[in-house]
Amino acid sequence: MARHGGGRGWYGKVLGAALGVTMLATGASVWTAQAGAVGNSSPKSAASASPAAVKPVDVTIAHASDKGARGVNITIDDGPDPTWTPQVLDVLRQYGVKATFCMVGTQAQAHPDLVKQVVAAGHRLCDHSVSHDTTMDKKSEAYQSKEILDAERMITEASGGVRPMYYRAPGGAFTPYSRKLAASRGMRPLGWNVDSKDFERPGTDAIVTTVEQELPNGPTILFHDAGGDRSQTVEALRQILPWLKTQGYSFGFPVR
Numbered sequence: 470m471a472r473h474g475g476g477r478g479w480y481g482k483v484l485g486a487a488l489g490v491t492m493l494a495t496g497a498s499v500w501t502a503q504a505g506a507v508g509n510s511s512p513k514s515a516a517s518a519s520p521a522a523v524k525p526v527d528v529t530i531a532h533a534s535d536k537g538a539r540g541v542n543i544t545i546d547d548g549p550d551p552t553w554t555p556q557v558l559d560v561l562r563q564y565g566v567k568a569t570f571c572m573v574g575t576q577a578q579a580h581p582d583l584v585k586q587v588v589a590a591g592h593r594l595c596d597h598s599v600s601h602d603t604t605m606d607k608k609s610e611a612y613q614s615k616e617i618l619d620a621e622r623m624i625t626e627a628s629g630g631v632r633p634m635y636y637r638a639p640g641g642a643f644t645p646y647s648r649k650l651a652a653s654r655g656m657r658p659l660g661w662n663v664d665s666k667d668f669e670r671p672g673t674d675a676i677v678t679t680v681e682q683e684l685p686n687g688p689t690i691l692f693h694d695a696g697g698d699r700s701q702t703v704e705a706l707r708q709i710l711p712w713l714k715t716q717g718y719s720f721g722f723p724v725r
């Protein structure tokens with residue numbers, strides 16, 4: 470693909486596509502925030518929130534921690550879930566840990582109260598697509614765009630206007646196109662270094678051991694708060710978080 474040719478490259482297309490969705494999303498979130506704050510909302514205020522306020526970020530997949538060499542990033546995927554997200558939030562609160570929640574759009578839409586709790590506790594939001602299609606890297610650009618931008622809108626509306634700061638492709642199914650689109654919306658593509666394998670429910674001890682053994686791979690650790698019984702994840706976090714502290718790690722967010 471020509472990077473600079475003709476002015477009809479991906480960026481123009483992405484920007485055009487993103488712009489329409491942005492106006493909708495911004496208008497809706499301002500409406501929600503204002504309705505909550507003062508019980509009033511005016512089209513004039515909504516229009517003043519310009520989509521130009523979104524600052525593009527780097528398109529490469531982030532793994533590093535903003536806390537540097539002894540930082541770790543706790544990332545929690547696939548929620549929010551009414552049973553497990555509150556338990557995960559409790560453990561994080563108990564150990565004073567801030568995490569990054571990669572939310573599925575429909576889950577966020579169904580549980581806006583949980584999205585707001587996550588934000589209020591100081592955690593960050595990450596767009597994890599609408600339908601968690603792990604083969605979306607094989608699908609059309611139009612499909613990828615809809616999955617990413619619709620989820621961005623669902624999460625932002627559910628949070629009351631707080632935007633996701635990252636985009637994690639389901640199953641890591643990134644494409645150059647999806648990374649650029651996310652980055653143009655201020656969402657840094659987010660990878661992981663350590664898969665705790667908690668999704669497979671191998672037992673709490675196995676989850677803890679996997680994290681301890683694979684931590685030399687890098688700082689970004691993957692857990693899940695939805696998609697089935699996550700009691701092992703909750704118990705594993707209860708052991709891993711204090712262990713990380715005794716090892717001298719501090720808890721940060723993925724770099725943007």
Ligand SMILES: [Zn+2]
Pocket residue numbers: 546547597601639640
């Ligand atoms: Zn996932």
